[in-house]
Amino acid sequence: MGCGIGKVLPEAPKGGYVSVVQSLVAFSRACDDDNDDGPKKRRGLGFSTGANHRPPASNERRPVLREGPRRDQAAKYKDKFDARVTARYDIRALIGRGSFSRVVRVEHRATRQPFAIKMMEVEAPEGREVCASELAVLRRVSHAHVIRLIEVFQFPRRVYAVLELATGGELLDRVVSRGHFTERDATVALRMVLAGVGHLHNLGITHRDLKPENLLYYHPGADSRLLVTDFGLATFGGTGSGVSGLDGGGGGGGDCTGGDGGWSLRTTCGTPEYMAPEILLRKAYSCAVDMWALGVIAYVVLSGSMPFEDDSRTRLYRSIVRGKLSFRGDPWPAVSHPARDFVQRLLLLDPAARPTADQATRHPWVATMAAGSSARNLHRSISQNLRQRASRSSSRCPSSAAGSSGGGHRRGPGGDKEPGAAARRCSQTVPGAPPGASD
Structure with missing residues (x-):
């Protein structure tokens, strides 16, 4: 890719609305040790939604990704989501897709608050590098006019980034x-x-x-x-x-x-x-x-x-x-x-x-x-x-x-x-x- 690859990752946040599941550094090491064979993705630019890492205040609802009309396509991606993700979020609609990712609209099961989840394929080195770079940035930013990352679920093959959902348009x-x-x-x-x-x-x-x-x-x-x-x-x-x-x-x-x-x-x-x-x-x-x-x-x-x-x-x-x-x-x-x-x-x-x-x-x-x-x-x-x-x-x-x-x-x-x-x-x-x- 050449864009933002191989940077030192910042320390994960230690508190907030929801905590990060595990550090990206530990995840990268686990992926390097994973010998599970599977289809490799072609090198390409992943679909990026942007978000930052700090959660909104308890009385604040801040969306950050556009909704899409492809609700009927969400079902086939639901099966790809880890059960630990779907236990917390209901999958509602497909928003977008890219070389290494799919983005869906979800609702938190407890609060019914809408979010977007970006599911990133990280089995291939390129996808892992893109994911690491983007999350490293998102975990650092916290500003009223920059989107936020809410939560991250990390597994050997996929990373699920929970993002705010923007509904106001471009x-x-x-x-x-x-x-x-x-x-x-x-x-x-x-x-x-x-x-x-x-x-x-x-x-x-x-x-x-x-x-x-x-x-x-x-x-x-x-x-x-x-x-x-x-x-x-x-x-x-x-x-x-x-x-x-x-x-x-x-x-x-x-x-x-x-x-x-x-x-x-x-x-x-x-x-x-x-x-x-x-x-x-x-x-x-x-x-x-x-x-x-x-x-x-x-x-x-x-x-x-x-x-x-x-x-x-x-x-x-x-x-x-x-x-x-x-x-x-x-x-x-x-x-x-x-x-x-x-x-x-x-x-x-x-x-x-x-x-x-x-x-x-x-x-x-x-x-x-x-x-x-x-x-x-x-x-x-x-x-x-x-x-x-x-x-x-x-x-x-x-x-x-x-x-x-x-x-x-x-x-x-x-x-x-x-x-x-x-x-x-x-x-x-x-x-x-x-x-x-x-x-």
Whole structure:
């Protein structure tokens, strides 16, 4: 895989809503000693749901993974679940699947609270490495805007990660469905994302696959929190010390640098349209790649279009490496200069010049929640641009692509009828390190 493999695992939490069954280190040793023969999985990217490890407070219900319509398929996976898991959780519906995993919606038998369980096949070394890496990250994070891991059951062949269940939908789906969207609404969403990403970076974690599909709302209400999810490509490293990129200095700023002050990463991975130029150029990189992705997300949220897009992967990469932004077309003439400045600062080619998450939160446009910006409703233009992109994507991508084993394909809650979901069907997560490069 090359993405987040072989890291030292943190100590498992010792308390909370439910305890971790056993440490991942002990599990890995048990797997190494297991000589049971069985079918091996092909090397590939596992379906990642994202979650973090600390449980919600006793009076709090925080979902974190989308529900799916495939309830009828859940029964055949129920038999694969260990009896010690089904003794505590009722299997309700299949949510998604990947190369090494299946994700189902479940209910806790005692509380009837909904959760998601990600069942990961770890018999093959690749699957075990992916599992170890992801759980190592999830067990460290605890933040209101990052999803949570509730409980882990570990056995020689499979690991069952119990995750929170998000029911509020993806970021762009919310933008489309609400019917009214202004720059202030954009800053509200971005502030929550920046808070979650800042927490990750302060822990020394680089996400490496930030995109609207991985930003989910906790519940359907207007006051829902927005959560950073999907840690399948996340890894420890790429952080250090530096100088601000927003406050007038050069150098990478805060806990995230693009220079030599931090632990540099080298693996080529991510979702094409959101990958930073330094990744494409196969240079050593830092968590500043997440800030680039946030710049792309901000551009999409404000306009419904992509800053860099092309049917040809080669031309797309060339466009990203050049980094020339265009603010042409509707609704950009109505978008304020502070909003454009925010996007431009995040999409700087020099990673050392990009702001950190904490500094981006202090940008005047975000800090004032677009107080001096136009209150124009951008919804119509955003929706129209998303529909146009959905139409182009539908003509390029076969319908069978959605829901494939690759981690990047996902179908939104409304399927192809939702412009937000359909427009993103071609955004595959692309693993694969260049020769001699690894984290």
